[in-house]
Amino acid sequence: MDLAYLLILDAAALIVATLVLSYFFFRDLLRKKQ
Amino acid sequence: MLELSIFDYGIIVAYLGLLFTIGYFVKGKVHNLTDYFLAGRRITLPIFVVTLVSTWYGGLLGVGELSFNYGIVNWVTQDLFWYISYLFFAFFLASKIHKSRLYTIPDQLERFYDKKSRFVGAIFNFIMVTPAPYILSMGLIFSILFGWEPWIGVVFGTLVIVFYTIRGGFIADIYTDFLQFFLMMFGVALVIPFAFLTYGGFDFLTNNLPATHFTFTGTWTTQMILVWGFIAFWTLVDPGFYQRCYAAKDSKIPKKGILISVGFWMLFDICTTFTGMYARAASNAGLLNVESATTSYISIADAVLPPVLIGIFLTGVIATIMSTADSFTFLGAMNLSHDIYKKTFRPKASEKKEMLATKIGILITAGFATILALFFESIVAMWYTIGTVGISALLVPVLAGFFYKGRKSPLAALLSMILGSFVSIVWFIHGYMNLDEWGWPQYICGIEPMYPGLIVSFIVFVTVTFIHVRRMK
Numbered sequence: 001m002d003l004a005y006l007l008i009l010d011a012a013a014l015i016v017a018t019l020v021l022s023y024f025f026f027r028d029l030l031r032k033k034q
Numbered sequence: 035m036l037e038l039s040i041f042d043y044g045i046i047v048a049y050l051g052l053l054f055t056i057g058y059f060v061k062g063k064v065h066n067l068t069d070y071f072l073a074g075r076r077i078t079l080p081i082f083v084v085t086l087v088s089t090w091y092g093g094l095l096g097v098g099e100l101s102f103n104y105g106i107v108n109w110v111t112q113d114l115f116w117y118i119s120y121l122f123f124a125f126f127l128a129s130k131i132h133k134s135r136l137y138t139i140p141d142q143l144e145r146f147y148d149k150k151s152r153f154v155g156a157i158f159n160f161i162m163v164t165p166a167p168y169i170l171s172m173g174l175i176f177s178i179l180f181g182w183e184p185w186i187g188v189v190f191g192t193l194v195i196v197f198y199t200i201r202g203g204f205i206a207d208i209y210t211d212f213l214q215f216f217l218m219m220f221g222v223a224l225v226i227p228f229a230f231l232t233y234g235g236f237d238f239l240t241n242n243l244p245a246t247h248f249t250f251t252g253t254w255t256t257q258m259i260l261v262w263g264f265i266a267f268w269t270l271v272d273p274g275f276y277q278r279c280y281a282a283k284d285s286k287i288p289k290k291g292i293l294i295s296v297g298f299w300m301l302f303d304i305c306t307t308f309t310g311m312y313a314r315a316a317s318n319a320g321l322l323n324v325e326s327a328t329t330s331y332i333s334i335a336d337a338v339l340p341p342v343l344i345g346i347f348l349t350g351v352i353a354t355i356m357s358t359a360d361s362f363t364f365l366g367a368m369n370l371s372h373d374i375y376k377k378t379f380r381p382k383a384s385e386k387k388e389m390l391a392t393k394i395g396i397l398i399t400a401g402f403a404t405i406l407a408l409f410f411e412s413i414v415a416m417w418y419t420i421g422t423v424g425i426s427a428l429l430v431p432v433l434a435g436f437f438y439k440g441r442k443s444p445l446a447a448l449l450s451m452i453l454g455s456f457v458s459i460v461w462f463i464h465g466y467m468n469l470d471e472w473g474w475p476q477y478i479c480g481i482e483p484m485y486p487g488l489i490v491s492f493i494v495f496v497t498v499t500f501i502h503v504r505r506m507k
Binding site for chain 2: 003007008014022028
């Protein structure tokens, strides 16, 4: 297997983790407003 | 100047517009000094991670340069040692800092020792957080993007930061950090798959890079690696880490938050290291025109990313620099207003006056950094090393304050800070008076100024504590 796929996996994991954290960030901000 | 599409410029302008909008609306959320300094000590786990990850990472172009020139050893010196330092901070310091319910590192010094230690500590703290290198980088990026003179970029970027930081303090910092965090992560992650599609897989790297780019030591000696690696001690006295621990909602958040942040940094660092290596391999293969190692990261992104995505990437680069510059500006202002104005000269100053002093402090910190960036560029290049002088002053007394259970000597703290930093400064000046043929400082035995300073600071602290505490009895 081309090791570069692991790099792409790493980049994809970074994007997914960013989206997940963004969800929780906004959830906390909205809760604060309420 | 880069050739960008109207959409790319649109993304960059929209980002800057959002920063202004945040600055405009955030003022209504600040009700008292704790809101302004620490967002009311109410930051939750996701907010903690977002603000720590984005603030901590400011040197994307520098990391690109090291990966371009040396390969994976960049990851060892700039990342691996730092992870160890973060973990130490998370497990042994984070909760202690939060529970102290203070505002700054000099606050800790006064708690452990006395007012004089706070004052001296505040000066070193201020040096560590002076945002001059980041403000200069902002100027350079704006000049690459818009074809401006660098000074225009420096002044424009500083005005944007000052506007929202003055209005919203740490709350504005949090909101802008989110925007910057999102752009940083996406911008950096996007380059890897497109570099793969443009140039090929791992074989492309191995065929076009020296073998030393793939080893953990590269062309570096063990001493060089250790000398660079242990600069990661910076974390243990980093004002940004402390500020976020104080601001956390409960005592478990700092530890958990740092551990999650380490996960983000790991994913992020692999992307930056290999992007730098892709740039070098493409340059070696004659497929990429790289003007300098410093801007190699931008060159490869420009070559592989399609319109719109290059706009996101470049906005991510600006965001990476701005998120550090704004936090440092605010931390410097807190040093001036809280540690020096309020605690040293005007103990009875009201919250309102302290907040006003902080706003003036933002102007002073940003003004000082701008002057350095505009007129003393050569000093700014050295600023990272100058910052490490702050570590040799603060590390021993701060860690001893947390971990040494015996009776503490204020005199030991004061002398260890002054003599430790003095030795570092002398070492630093000696190095810069003996430049090598490439213009780099030649330090005695090749050792960075921080280390002799730390050793002297430790010896002085232990000796004076031993003698002084016996006399105090």
